[in-house]
Amino acid sequence: MPKIGVNDIQMYYEIHGEGAPLVLIEGLGYATWMWYKQIDELAKHFKVIVFDNRGVGETDKPDCEYSIEIFADDLAELLSKLGIEKTHVLGVSMGGFIAQEFTLKYPQMVDKLILCSTSFGGPNSIPIPMETLQIMLKGGGVYTSLEEIKEAIATALDRENLNEEVLNKILQEKMANPQPKYAYQRQLMAGASFNSEDRVEKIKCETLIMAGRGDRVVPWENALLLKEKIPNSKVLIIEKAGHVFFMEQPEETNKAIIDFLK
Numbered sequence: 412m413p414k415i416g417v418n419d420i421q422m423y424y425e426i427h428g429e430g431a432p433l434v435l436i437e438g439l440g441y442a443t444w445m446w447y448k449q450i451d452e453l454a455k456h457f458k459v460i461v462f463d464n465r466g467v468g469e470t471d472k473p474d475c476e477y478s479i480e481i482f483a484d485d486l487a488e489l490l491s492k493l494g495i496e497k498t499h500v501l502g503v504s505m506g507g508f509i510a511q512e513f514t515l516k517y518p519q520m521v522d523k524l525i526l527c528s529t530s531f532g533g534p535n536s537i538p539i540p541m542e543t544l545q546i547m548l549k550g551g552g553v554y555t556s557l558e559e560i561k562e563a564i565a566t567a568l569d570r571e572n573l574n575e576e577v578l579n580k581i582l583q584e585k586m587a588n589p590q591p592k593y594a595y596q597r598q599l600m601a602g603a604s605f606n607s608e609d610r611v612e613k614i615k616c617e618t619l620i621m622a623g624r625g626d627r628v629v630p631w632e633n634a635l636l637l638k639e640k641i642p643n644s645k646v647l648i649i650e651k652a653g654h655v656f657f658m659e660q661p662e663e664t665n666k667a668i669i670d671f672l673k
Contacts (some may be wrong), residue, residue, distance in 0.1 A: 412469055417488045418481075423469030424489060425463035428454025431522070432495050433672065435461050436486065436513075438504030438528070439598050440550060442468030444584045445503075449631055449668075455472035456669055457499070460531045462489060464509070466594035474593050477601040479505075483512040490520065499672050501525040504629060504654065508532060514609065514614050524618040527625055528654045530633035531640060533606030537630040544568075547628075551595025560585065569625030569653035577658045611640045618644035619671045621664070623656030 414421045425443060429448050437445050443461045451457050463470035464482055486509065490498060491646075499522045502510025507529025514521045530536035539547065544565045550563060564581045568574055618641050622631035631648055638646045647667055652659040 414469070414665050415489065415492050416487050417492065420465050420471035420473065420485070422462055422465070422471070422485065422489055424493075426459060426493075427451075427458055427459045427461075430457045431672070432490075432498035433457040433459050434486065434490065434495075434498050434500055435459065436500070436502035436506030437461075437464060437467075438506045439547075439602055440467060440585075440590055440595055441503075442584070442588065444468075444580075445655070445658070447580065448658050449665060452661075452665040453668065456673065460490075460493070460495070460498070462486075464506075464598070466598045467590050468588065472591060472594040474597070477597045479508045479512045479582040479601055479605045480516070482509045482601065483516055486513055487520065496520065497522050498650075499523045499525070501527065502529065502599050503527040503657065504529055505598065506605070508519065508602055508605045511607045511611060511614070512605075514616065515610055518615065524614065524616050525621065525668060525671065526634075526637060527621045527657065528616065528623065528629050529637075530629055531606065531608045531611045531637055532602075534607045535608055536636060537633050538668065539628055540630070541625050547599065550599070551590050552592030566627050569623060569651055569656075569659060570627065571625060572651045572659070574659045577655065580658070581655075596627050608640070612642060614641050615643065618646055619647065619655070619667070620646045621667065622646075623649045623652035623654060625653040625658065626649070626656070628654040 622634040649656040
């Protein structure tokens with residue numbers, strides 16, 4: 412499994428396909444497996460780069476403070492080591508925070524930007540619902556029961572159209588390779604302190620903002636708030652899907668990504 416020295420860590424990454432580079436940035440507590448319904452399809456059109464953020468998956472998990480800026484710097488260093496000067500960037504949830512920070516700090520490295528299930532953070536974004544937040548604060552480590560972990564995972568899916576196949580996939584992956592509790596909390600706190608509201612209008616590249624109508628983690632209306640701030644942006648809301656709409660509605664999602672980037 413390929414790893415590369417990035418800043419102070421060894422980072423796990425994969426490259427699939429040929430063509431214009433497209434980097435996919437995962438969210439809190441998720442590793443590269445979260446793209447299992449994207450990689451094959453997107454790799455027909457792009458050189459797809461996926462990786463594990465610090466603190467999760469096969470990448471090192473130092474027990475020290477993380478920040479969204481550190482995650483963005485990790486990505487810049489990874490791409491530099493791989494000889495990639497410019498890339499399309501797609502980030503989901505916390506990965507959407509990282510994608511914004513990366514685009515603001517390294518604008519010359521970004522071609523087009525896709526933000527999924529995310530917000531600009533801070534007090535004026537629409538917050539995570541309290542019910543979801545209470546579940547998230549307990550995350551990481553080994554869960555006490557199957558019911559508890561299933562309940563936690565289910566918050567990422569649309570309640571009205573619960574996709575059992577996706578639920579079981581996430582369950583299986585998280586049980587097989589649990590994220591240490593300290594590392595989950597380090598990632599969570601990095602996301603909690605992110606706020607790009609007064610900077611996000613500086614994003615000049617073409618931007619697609621996507622959200623699932625049934626998102627119970629980052630309410631979909633945050634996509635509209637982002638659109639108001641990012642000059643060259645448009646919004647697509649995916650129906651019958653939640654926070655992980657790209658897993659729940661992969662055909663529609665993949666087509667939207669390819670159409671936008673092509």
